[in-house]
Amino acid sequence: MNEHNPIAQLVNNIQRAWLEKISGKPALKLVRMVIKPEESRVYEGFVKLESSAHGSLPEVFVTHLTDFEDEDTYSAALIKDWLETYNNSTALLQEMEQRNAGFTWDPKPFAQGKSDEDLLRMLASFQRALPAKQQLVLVLLPRQVSNTRDMRNWLTTILKKGIPSGVKLLVLDHLNNEQFAMHDRQFPDMLCTIHVPMDLHAAIRKLGGSGDPNNPEIMMRKCVFEMGEALKDKDVKRLHRWGQAALDCTQKSGNKGLFATAHIMYAGMLFHFKRDPQIPLLLERGQRISKQGVQQGDTACLPLLVQFYGYQGAYAQIRRRFTEAINWFIQQAEMAQLHNFSQQALNAWYQAAELCRRKDAGRYYDILEKGYLAGLPLSDEEVSASIYIYLLRDYYDYAHSKKMTDVINGIDEKMGRLFGTDWKTDVDTIRKNRMPMNLPLEMENL
Structure with missing residues (x-):
């Protein structure tokens, strides 16, 4: 690092x-890191680092993103994911061997494990296999949590049943909205809360300004940061000033990918000022630049072009031009699918289908079917971590109404394998509680 x-x-x-607070304290069983939501990427970076061969802490960290569906099935899901990762990832084994000479562990006794007790026995067995009596830290970062109260109940149950010696659990909790806090008197000496004050804002500003100030990428990072600050202050005039600066510095670079990126970032910021006349101009020009870059062989421009289609659809939707929006999302889906950008394709198919369902019912089932077909090649892991579960859920109802037995059985088998027999209820709950979909381009892709 x-x-x-x-x-x-x-x-x-x-x-x-x-x-200072955790290492050398074997009695601790549950570590709760209390963070601000905007700090989550920093903490995810911390656990990712410590879960790799480059970690510096004395404990062995193992991170799992297993979805929390309910407290009765979470242990079984963790066991399943743990064993699949262990059996299928030679990289993980190599890392473990690199960090722990002579490490061997037999997963076979836990292949049928489903209960809390099975999970605890598996963790104890794995920890005992670590040399030098290293502590094991199981980091729980669920991609989705159906109910935080149920997850807290699960943690309480696991603590009561007895987390094995040498094993700790680590969870993240949100400052001023803590969901997993527990009374120390219930579990004396077993709980620890860590909150590390950090000035993330200053760190990002410093990072954005580091490097050669004449480098167009460095200059654009600074412009994007300042646009974000202007947006936070709702100062559209300042946002335009820094947006234009981003266009100017990237145009001079001659890099079409960078120039197109400046357009999409600038336009994306302006989406918060929906009627700003610059939005359609930026989208049209940025899309044209991306097409030129694709024709000239600039590999950075192809994913940008896909994203521009999504932005065009989102803007048309904001302007209540729903047919136009649907067509843009379809174009985005088809192009993404053509170039094997599977997640972008599925997101676009879902957006198009949902818009059809509400505004153009005659096209709904055709679009829904295309989304269903687009996701068929996905692995189980890709399905469970993507928006495809909603397409499957909706297409299942359509197939049921049309008595498409093979399709019904296929979806039932796949989703039952991933979510259990009550998969339809679980997916409905996840969809109900999910965060709104982001705009087609995330800041992290810059």
């Missing part, structure tokens, strides 16, 4: 806090 990187320094602060 680059020690001079301001984000890396924040991770170092977390590591120091861990050493």
